[in-house]
Amino acid sequence: MNIDIIKDECKKQGISHIIKYDEPLNNHTSLRIGGSADIFCSPNNIEDLKKVVFISKEHNIPFRVMGNGTNLLILDGGIRGLVINLNKDFKKIDFSDKIIKIGAGISLALLSNMALDRELSGLEFACAIPGALGGAIINNASFQGECMADVVQNVTFLTRENRIEKISKSNLNFNYRECNLKGESVVILEATLLLKKGNKEEIESKIKQNIEIRKTSQPSDKFSAGSIFKNPPGYYAGEFN
Structure with missing residues (x-):
């Protein structure tokens, strides 16, 4: 992958302002760890996104989509290719x-x-x-x-x-x-x-109950990826140590 060619293509497509290169992904994940993405893109609308996907296909660049960066454990070596993080119109x-x-x-x-x-x-x-x-x-x-x-x-x-x-x-x-x-x-x-x-009081009560249950297993004051392991049939992953 020739980054200079990609930069020129992004400039032609008018999307240079939403592209970052060698972007540290520890700034975008809840665990605050991980290396850099070769290309990091935050499209604001479907037109921007289509241009990014077009460039990735034309230059045979693999892409991954990142949301809020939770439930992600990224290698220190980072991610090769393109990482897409949806913004604005996608919210x-x-x-x-x-x-x-x-x-x-x-x-x-x-x-x-x-x-x-x-x-x-x-x-x-x-x-x-x-x-x-x-x-x-x-x-x-x-x-x-x-x-x-x-x-x-x-x-x-x-x-x-x-x-x-x-x-x-x-x-x-x-x-x-x-x-x-x-x-x-x-x-x-x-x-x-x-x-x-539904009934607002009942909905609110259930939300509060769920938050309290979460707090018992996933401390909210520390870096966390939430519930990251799949449960095997008939068991909870937390039972294994």
């Missing part, structure tokens, strides 16, 4: 009664609180999950028996060929800590969730 939220259309970059904790304000139930489990929506969908984030699969209706994503596609819940094949978009060269753009009308 929009549109409420329509019980249906929410949300950008992939939005924080789950923020989303949970916004649902509470509108007396919508279904995201109480997400209140103490530090990640962003995109990663939560890819990994089917869960807590106390509830998960993203319970509320996701469809997901819109960008392919490496720069096509925008939509996939329904039934075709996502949600499973424990995964769905069928995991490992694919795609960028989740947004998702539609379906919640339920």
Whole structure:
């Protein structure tokens, strides 16, 4: 990969302002460790993102998507290629009664609180999950028996060929800590969730209860990646030492 050629291409495409080179990733992860990314990009809108994906394909540069940088353990040697961190337009939220259309970059904790304000139930489990929506969908984030699969209706994503596609819940094949978009060269753009009308006091009480449960196993005053290990069938990963 010739960085000078990439810089020229980014300049031609008018996206130099959203690109960083040899960017330390310890500034972008909750564990505060890890080496640098060859190229780090924070697209503000779909047009910027399409240009970045086009350049990555034309120059055969692999890309990875980073949300809030939680649940990530990055090698000291860093990441070769391109890291995409969604910004601005990818953090929009549109409420329509019980249906929410949300950008992939939005924080789950923020989303949970916004649902509470509108007396919508279904995201109480997400209140103490530090990640962003995109990663939560890819990994089917869960807590106390509830998960993203319970509320996701469809997901819109960008392919490496720069096509925008939509996939329904039934075709996502949600499973424990995964769905069928995991490992694919795609960028989740947004998702539609379906919640339920609820009692605000009951929703708030459940959120507080979940936060207290989290505090007993994951201290909030220290660098943490949240729940990072998959549980083996019939056990909790925390039981092994």
